[in-house]
Amino acid sequence: MASKKARRNNNHSNNHNHTDYESDTAYISDMPTQPAPKLRSNEELNLSVLRRHNPSITNVLSLANYAVIYIFSPSTRSWEKTGIEGSLFVCALEPGSLGEERYSAFVLNRRGLENFDLQLLDRENVELTEEYVILKDDDSANQGSTPANPGSTRIYGIWIYSEPPPNSTAEMRTINANLILECATRAGESAKLAKQHAEAMGQSSLHSAATAADTQAPPEEVQSSVPMGRTISLKDLFGQQRAQDDGFTVHAHNEPPQQPPPPPQPHIQPQVQHQQGSDVLGDLFRRAGLFPGQQQ
Template identity: 60%
Template sequence: MKRTRAPPNGRANHRQETVSQYYQNNAHTDYESDTAYLSDMPQQAPPPLRSNEELNLRVLRRHNSEITDVISLANYAVIYTFNPASTTWEKVNIEGTMFVCSMTPGPLGEERFTVFLLNRRSLENFESRLTGAENVEVTEEYVILKEDKDKDAEGKADANNYRVYGIWIYSETETSTTDTRTVNAMVIKECATRAGQSLKDAKERIQAMRQNELHIAAAAAETQAIPNENIQGGVQGGVSMGRTMSLKDILGQQRAQDDEWSVRAHHEQPQFQPQPLPQPPAQPGFGYPMPPAQQHPHQASAPNPRAPAQGMPDVLGDLFRRAGLQPKPQ
């Protein structure tokens, strides 16, 4: 007898359909979610394109932060030093790209320039400041730079203590480097000239400013030394300038002035001369006139001290009025 398997029940079929539908739905949903996620991500802007000049300037500033711009360059140059003992040029282990650069202004506001060479052979680079046209010489083979070895605090150096460098700049005819040596030599010479003249002008400007300050200080000192006699309320009666005067001092000075004025007025006024009193008529007697009456010297014909003489100024009243007081009635 052949047995047959019973068909799966409806529950099993439902489970199988549910699983298949789950994978379909999830597959579709994951795809949509991934697509939406990628589209929502911010797109980074491509880095800006930098020119060769900007890249070179960025590299140079890593070695010298005072460099501000690249004026000229030579793709290949070699550094030599001059040996005074053998009077020959000796090659050093420095060669690479040479740059003529401008720098930030110096402490006096002067322009500054430098020659910088990035060494391809080692980490030791070459740099020489351009300080004046007298320190640069151009020949057919080299651009010769004279550099002071040691300088003092004022920037002065020993005339016999210096180094001499020779820069050989590669150039070849009928190529892009034909005029490289000539152009760079002219640029170095011009920058050295400008640097020296700018430093000279800055020193003269500072010197003129100092001289002007000295003249102003001398004029101010002379002005303070001359006494000002026209100042109102100045020194009176020996009172020193800058001293605070009290009301008592002011009244004391005013009283001394009034006393001087009263004494002077007293001497200038006419002196009072007592007049003799008229004698009474003689009385008839024994035929002889009566003797003159004897009087005390302090008596009679003396004026009343309380009554001011006719035409005599009221000195005491004037003193009171000057002091701002009213005289008491007599």
């Protein structure tokens, strides 16, 4: 009897365990699954690493697996190692302030914390030899992690590792050297065009401002102009304060507008024709003493 009871208990225990396993499996299957992380390409990984050192890098145009940076010593007239060696990247940068194209040569250093980051500015700063890609740095735009030597022009030599054919790195030096030269050429031409365009726009703005100023009347002309229909007294014309001015002003205002008489020239003797009847202007001139030899 005991053995039968034990078997029943064992069967019950096995059934219970089987039920728990099924419930656990159902619980796990109901949990939301996280999508697998997207695998990034080597290009994306390289760009991410480079942008940590230079955020203006937008694209990697080419790379060489191994390069060594030398600097030319004027005192010894020889090439000396800078302690920078590693993968070489030819990069495109964000456009400059004038919209010009920009490029750089970047070596991610395996030997230390200082990297080589030199902007390619002009064709004249690049020279290709059998051993080196020679780069001249004499511009303040290059303020990266390149070893500094203030007060002098720095000349760098990039030695790019390549193996004899038919190895995959056989053309590595030629490809990257030619691309560096092409990028420097494009950058120099783009900078010149952008500068010329900016100067042309500046001259156009100055010309437009000058034209707008010429179309406006000078202040003295605005002040001296007389609106149509406005009466002018003899006091304004000759500086004489006469009692007859008020009556003449009212008389002229009631008549149709006429062109005001020109101011008298002091060196010209005016000729007055004496007519019988009323000669208002002639009488006023004579009374004001403006005609020599006339009695008031």
